[in-house]
Structure formats: structure tokens, C-alpha cells
Amino acid sequence: MSLTRRRLAATAAALPLIAQAPRTRAPEPPADLTLILMGDLHSGYRWSSRLLRAVSDAVATARGPVRIVVNGDVFEGNNILARRTRGSIDFALLRRFAALAPTLVTIGNHDSDLFDPLEFVSAVNATGARVVSDIADPRRHGPYAARTDAIVLPGGQRVVFAAIGTPDLSIYPPAMRPFYDVPDPARYAARDVPALIGGAALPVLLVHAGFQADRAVLAALPPGPVLLHGAHDHLRFTQPLGNGLHLQSGAWSSAFQIATIRFESGTPRFVVRDVVLGQESPADPALQAMIDREAAAHLRPEDRAVIGQLDRALALEDAIRRVADRMRQDTGCDLALLSHTTFGDGLPAGDVTQFDRAGFLRFDGGVATGEIAQDRLPFLLARLNQFDGVTAYNRRTGDYLHPSDLTALPASRPVRVAVNAYAASSSAIRRALFGWDVPGFQPSAGGPKLSHLTEAAING
Numbered sequence: 001m002s003l004t005r006r007r008l009a010a011t012a013a014a015l016p017l018i019a020q021a022p023r024t025r026a027p028e029p030p031a032d033l034t035l036i037l038m039g040d041l042h043s044g045y046r047w048s049s050r051l052l053r054a055v056s057d058a059v060a061t062a063r064g065p066v067r068i069v070v071n072g073d074v075f076e077g078n079n080i081l082a083r084r085t086r087g088s089i090d091f092a093l094l095r096r097f098a099a100l101a102p103t104l105v106t107i108g109n110h111d112s113d114l115f116d117p118l119e120f121v122s123a124v125n126a127t128g129a130r131v132v133s134d135i136a137d138p139r140r141h142g143p144y145a146a147r148t149d150a151i152v153l154p155g156g157q158r159v160v161f162a163a164i165g166t167p168d169l170s171i172y173p174p175a176m177r178p179f180y181d182v183p184d185p186a187r188y189a190a191r192d193v194p195a196l197i198g199g200a201a202l203p204v205l206l207v208h209a210g211f212q213a214d215r216a217v218l219a220a221l222p223p224g225p226v227l228l229h230g231a232h233d234h235l236r237f238t239q240p241l242g243n244g245l246h247l248q249s250g251a252w253s254s255a256f257q258i259a260t261i262r263f264e265s266g267t268p269r270f271v272v273r274d275v276v277l278g279q280e281s282p283a284d285p286a287l288q289a290m291i292d293r294e295a296a297a298h299l300r301p302e303d304r305a306v307i308g309q310l311d312r313a314l315a316l317e318d319a320i321r322r323v324a325d326r327m328r329q330d331t332g333c334d335l336a337l338l339s340h341t342t343f344g345d346g347l348p349a350g351d352v353t354q355f356d357r358a359g360f361l362r363f364d365g366g367v368a369t370g371e372i373a374q375d376r377l378p379f380l381l382a383r384l385n386q387f388d389g390v391t392a393y394n395r396r397t398g399d400y401l402h403p404s405d406l407t408a409l410p411a412s413r414p415v416r417v418a419v420n421a422y423a424a425s426s427s428a429i430r431r432a433l434f435g436w437d438v439p440g441f442q443p444s445a446g447g448p449k450l451s452h453l454t455e456a457a458i459n460g
Contacts, residue, residue: 030064032153035259036101037249039071039208039231041090042110042344043082044253045295046359048093049288050281051253058258058275059100065153066101070094070129071231071249072108072165072208075115076344077173078362080355084298087114089291091127096287098128104149106163107133108208108232112176121145132163132206134188136181148196157201157263162193164217166209166232185209186216194222201225202261202268208232211398214246225268227259233398234341236389238272245270250389252316252345274389279313279349303355308458313349317387317402319360319457323450324404326457330448331369331418336404339423339433340387342450343402352458357451364451368424370441371414381406383435399432417441420450 036058038051059066074090075082082090097103105124107117115123121131121144131145149161167182183192185207197203205221205228207214214230218241226244234251249257260271314322320343328336345359372380385391386400401423409415423433424441431437448456 029262031062031260032064032155032157032263033151033159033202033261034058034062034064034066035204035227035229035261036066036068036256037071037229037247037259038069038253038256039106039229039249040073040108040234040251041070041093041253042073042076042251043079043087043090044076044251044345044359045079045081045089045291046345046348047253047277048089049283049285049291050277051256052093052096052284052287053282054275054277055097055256056100056284062258062260065151067151067161068097068101068103069161069204069206069229070097070103070105071163071206071229072106073110073231074105074108074124075111075113076362077110077113078344078358080303080358081295081298083114085294087123089287089294091123092287092290094124094129095127096284102151103129104161104206105129105131106206106208106231107131107135107144107165109166109168109171112173112179116176117144117179132161133165134163134183134192135165137179138181139179147192150200153201153263155263157266158199159202159204160197160200161204161206162196164188164193164205164207164209164213166213168209185213186220189217189220193217193220201263201266202227204229206231211235211248211396214248218244218246227261227268227270235386235396235398236274236276237391237393237396238274238389239393240270243267245272246393247272250274250276254345276389299355303353305354306351307354307357307455308352310347310349310352310458314347316343316346316360317385319343319347320402321404322457322460323454324402326453326460327367327418327448328404330453330456331367331444333369333416333418334409335372335406335415336418337384337401337423337433338420338450340400340402342420342422347458357454357458361450361454363422364449366421366449367418367444367447367453368421368441369416369418369444370424370438372417372438373414374412376436376438377409377415379435397432397435401433418444 133145169177208231210232230248235248236250238247324336
């Protein structure tokens with residue numbers, strides 16, 4: 001069972017207590033380095049001002065050098081406010097980050113939702129942040145940005161940051177695909193990364209290509225300590241790996257991680273704390289005022305049109321489950337499954353507008369139906385609901401599906417299953433989401449769209 005945002009926030013708030021010393025002890029010495037790590041911000045304007053306030057507090061309380069990392073997908077093209085303002089809120093956020101501490105930004109596949117990569121790099125660097133990337137420009141046969149950034153700590157340790165993007169051009173905007181030359185992550189890690197990180201006491205690899213690419217990169221690296229921060233799959237976890245660390249920080253501007261690093265006899269030691277924002281999290285007043293002004297100026301009546309009301313805010317996984325339950329009922333199936341990155345943010349309490357729905361439902365589409373044999377059902381169920389920060393590392397797959405209620409599945413016959421049509425649209429996608437190339441799914445002709453199911457779920 002997945003956790004609600006409030007329960008996640010409570011869990012995150014409790015995590016630092018594990019590492020705190022009793023009051024009778026001397027305070028912890030300054031960290032050799034504190035990393036504030038996030039990715040997949042996706043113009044998450046419901047959270048941006050809260051994110052800024054939380055990051056400001058984290059920087060203010062850190063002892064020792066600090067670096068802020070934004071690991072790709074700053075922008076979300078489905079956010080009409082981001083489009084109409086050309087990302088002004090997102091750039092203001094990066095500008096504020098860069099004023100707090102040196103800030104690194106990588107190139108994600110959604111950053112070209114709004115900008116040619118040349119323009120993206122120039123605009124981000126103008127905020128005072130610094131882009132690092134392995135992505136090259138085929139037009140100029142040269143890199144868009146530096147491939148690495150480095151810092152020498154007060155103790156003499158050299159930390160090198162290197163970025164690795166996703167080479168799957170099918171998930172970049174079609175008009176922008178000719179502008180991306182992206183190496184295969186594993187080959188790049190084996191061929192180029194060793195020279196890039198040579199002599200580093202700690203390499204920090206910023207991979208925006210998904211969990212499976214993260215694992216391939218880790219397998220390709222030479223032995224030694226490494227911190228690999230991944231993004232793209234919208235996961236949140238922390239996994240120690242010998243004297244290294246693999247982590248992802250969540251998505252939609254609603255979560256980040258604070259990694260405190262101390263070197264002991266030359267070996268890095270890590271303490272990681274998740275920060276998961278909730279409705280009660282305080283906001284930065286100046287950025288929130290800017291968001292309110294931009295919304296007032298650029299959201300049109302049709303964007304503000306109310307499609308329903310909720311008596312309480314729904315965290316992302318709860319909102320998806322509600323839509324999945326509605327899909328199951330409307331199709332008459334035993335089970336409904338929805339691909340996780342089809343959705344972005346949760347839904348607010350009170351009036352839910354078209355703009356709110358667009359932030360929740362990123363990609364509309366139809367429904368497909370099929371059957372899953374009983375002997376394949378345990379395998380499928382083991383892959384579901386990887387949203388939270390407590391899923392076992394060896395159960396994570398990167399892409400996954402959110403299910404409807406599981407309490408009424410049949411025990412003896414094949415399970416009738418409805419999915420969003422994208423989830424069954426190709427062999428590669430079926431393998432990624434189901435775990436095998438499940439046969440027989442067919443689009444439901446004349447069936448409901450996800451947008452209609454979402455509206456029905458809100459009002460149901």
C-alpha cells in the first residue's frame with residue numbers, strides 16, 4: 001500500500017532523528033560537503049515557493065560547503081502557465097537557488113518542451129546556475145555545456161560532478177529531436193567517465209535517464225566510491241552501495257534530498273534526509289507572489305473553469321488510484337492499471353480547475369483492455385506501486401503501473417484488465433511496464449478518455 005503525502009512528510013521529518021546525537025554530546029562537526037539534490041521539477045508551481053523556502057532553510061542550517069543540484073526536467077510543456085510565461089517562474093527559482101549556493105542543472109528530455117537546448121543552456125547559465133551535460137549539438141558538432149564541474153573541499157578532497165542524459169529521442173519533443181546527440185549511458189560511463197572523474201575522491205554522477213540506465217551506469221563504472229543521483233522515473237529512494245550511494249529524489253517540485261558527506265580516512269560517508277513537502281509547508285513569499293501575479297495575468301477563463309470539487313487534497317498516488325477505480329468500474333474489468341508518469345501532481349482541495357487537471361493528467365488518451373492469466377498475476381502485482389520511498393530496491397523497475405483496488409481480484413479465472421492505451425501501445429512499453437510483452441490488449445473503441453475518467457473520479 002502506498003503512503004499519502006502527509007504520511008510521507010511525517011516519515012521524512014522523523015528520519016533525521018536517527019542521525020542526531022543526544023543533547024549531552026558535542027554538536028556534529030561541519031560536513032565536508034552538503035548536497036541538496038532534486039530533479040524532475042516539471043514547473044510544479046503548486047510547490048515551487050514551498051520548495052524554495054525548504055531549500056533556503058536547508059542551506060541556512062548546513063555547516064560546510066553546499067551545492068544544489070537540479071537533475072533535469074526543470075520545465076513541463078503541459079503547464080500552460082509555463083508556456084505562456086516562457087518559464088519565468090522556473091528561471092526565478094533557479095536564480096534564487098544560485099543566490100543561495102552554487103547550483104548545477106542538467107538537461108532533461110522535457111526541458112526542450114519550451115526551449116531549443118542552446119537557448120535553455122544560455123538562459124539557465126544567465127540565472128547564475130551552471131549547466132553540465134554530456135549532450136552534444138549535431139548542428140555544431142560540439143557540446144552544449146561543460147561535461148563536468150568540480151569542487152576542491154577544505155580538506156583537499158576533489159569532488160567531480162558529471163552528467164548523463166537519456167538517448168531515447170522518442171521522448172523528446174519531435175521538433176527538437178534533431179538537436180540532440182546523446183551517448184548511450186552505459187557506453188559513456190565505461191568509455192568516457194573514468195577519464196572525467198580521474199583522481200576524484202568522490203564522483204557524483206547526475207543521470208537523467210531512468211532507473212534501468214542508472215543500474216547500467218553503475219555496472220559500467222570502475223571500482224571505487226560514487227554517488228549516483230538519478231532522475232526521469234519520478235522515483236524517490238536512497239540505496240547504499242558499498243562505499244557508494246544510489247538515490248533519486250522525487251518529482252514535481254514537491255520533494256528533495258539532503259545528502260551530508262564526510263570523509264573518513266579518505267572514504268566518503270553519507271547521511272541522507274528526504275524532505276517531502278505538504279500543504280502545511282511554509283512558502284517563500286516573494287516567489288509565491290510572483291506565481292500569483294503570473295497566474296492572474298496569463299491564465300484564461302477556460303483554464304480557471306471548475307471541473308469538480310474535492311473535500312480534501314489528494315496526493316498523487318491517491319488521485320491516480322481514484323481514477324483507476326473509476327476506470328475499472330466504467331469498463332467492467334477486474335483491475336485497472338495506469339502508467340505512473342502519465343500523471344504529474346496531485347489534486348487540490350476545493351475547486352479543481354482545468355489547470356489543476358492538466359497538472360495531474362499530463363497525457364490524455366484512451367483505454368485498452370485485455371486479460372492476464374492467473375499464473376502471471378503475482379509477477380505483475382510485485383511490480384506495482386513503486387511511488388513511495390520504502391519500496392525494496394531489488395523490486396524497483398523504473399517504469400511501473402498504479403492499480404485500482406486489489407481486494408476483489410478473481411481467484412481462478414483470467415483477470416480482465418483495463419489500462420491507459422499508452423501502456424499497451426508497443427512491445428517495448430509493455431515490457432517496461434508489465435515486465436513482459438503481454439499479448440492481446442486491444443484499444444477500447446469509443447471508450448472513455450483519461451480526461452473524462454479524471455473528471456468523473458473527482459465528482460464521484
